[in-house]
Amino acid sequence: MDLTVQHLRYFLAVAESLHFTRAAERLRIAPPSLSQQIAALERRLGVALFHRTSRRVELTAAGAELLPLARHAVASVDDVLAWADRRRAAGTRLRLGLVVGNRITAAILAAAAERLPDVRWEVRRVGFAEPVELLRAGRVDAVLAPAARPPEVPGVRAVPLWREGRVLVVSATHPLAGRPGVGIEETNAERFVAADTGPELADWFVVPRAGGVRPRVDPEVTTFEEVLEVCAAGLGVNIAGSTAAVSHARADLAYVPVTDVPEIAVYLLRPPATRGVAAALERIAVRVARREAGRCGGRPLAQRSSPTERSGGGPTTTTSSSARAAGGGAGGTTSSDVSS
Known part of the structure; x- marks a missing residue:
């Protein structure tokens, strides 16, 4: 051998x-x-x-x-x-979409800018329901997006970067604000505010619940920042990734762990090509996420479920309607190449 x-x-x-x-x-x-x-x-x-x-x-x-x-x-x-990545990336453009941002995504961008100094970066905020459509249309080269279930979308490579629990986002004066944790069914009577109307909300808000309960959802905002404002005003609640408690800490908000729902994961979504600047970004993102996730309210890649192997791009997970939103209506979450 x-x-x-x-x-x-x-x-x-x-x-x-x-x-x-x-x-x-x-x-x-x-x-x-x-x-x-x-x-x-x-x-x-x-x-x-x-x-x-x-x-x-x-x-x-x-x-x-x-x-x-x-x-x-x-x-x-x-x-x-890294040297090869820099050579290939010289003078090229990378259009990166962010569903939501946090300290981990900021660290990924900083490391990528350092490792790929000759790349022309175009970073844009992406709506919760947009990532896959934008990738397929060729309007972005990669997206960092959370999903409640592993994305399995033909033609899209989905690389899990880190995992995190879910938290209930409430006003600091909300009756649940001081709790160490909350069960999902304790939120049945709450009014949820979201930034998307798609079916992906079912994954994020766990709908339907026991007995077929469907909590009220009024998706009247467009960004996670607007979600936070509405929650802070006491007009609704939201379920977000646990990194939101670190990246979006505010005196007028409380983040209460939801103790009985599965974790979510944050993925790098990109075309399945094995070379190019998006592939270089993947290697950087995996390394940075392993280093930073535990510091920012998440869990590093080593503790996630192993994805399936797909042809043409190495080990990945490739997902369902949850990938189209890649973040459902929540937010706050927003390699080293192991095959080398």
Whole structure:
């Protein structure tokens, strides 16, 4: 077996998490496949890299010695990829859509601007129901968008960047404002305000609920900033991603965790081409999200569900009506290339 950078990426993922399942999720491969790749690497090197028991995974002495060498080798390859990205991107344009923005998206943009200094950036706010239509029409090259379910849209590569819980956005004077958490059915009588009328609201607001309950939804605004203003005025509530509590902290708002609904994920949506500036942005976005998500109210990629493999673009998830909105009516959420 030839030793590849991919094998070193596999090793680093396990060494840094000391958990095969979480490492596999981070790498977007099945855990048995990761175990096989690590075993192949150990055979190639002639040493055991991990002690494995039913309860824990630990580095062997050889594994600990390999760790800094592997990090250096992978970083060197990433530097080569970054150089190639800059060469390909020189003088090109990247049109990026943002459904909503937060500190993680800001960090992604800052890193991309540094890594791709010769790219002409066009960044625009995108409506909740627009991402897929804009991509298919060729009006944007990539979109950062949240979704309550994994996007599976033919011709669109959807790369999960981070996950986050959902929070109920209420006025600071709302009766629920001081609660440590709230169940979704406790919001049945609330008036929800949203920035979209599409069916994707069902995913975000969990409709219908037990007994067929459908809470009142009055979608009378167009942006997440307007959602916040209406909530602050006490005219309605909203369900947003938990990063909103960090990126949009305000004295007149409270963000109450919704404790009994699934997390959402934020995706980079782009055409499936394996090269080009959008592919370079993907590599940057995955690295930055892993570093920043935990600091900003989200959870890094390593803790998400592993997506399915699609042809033509490497491991991705590709989704339903939730992708068309890619953020439903909520907001606040708004690689390193593992195949290298």
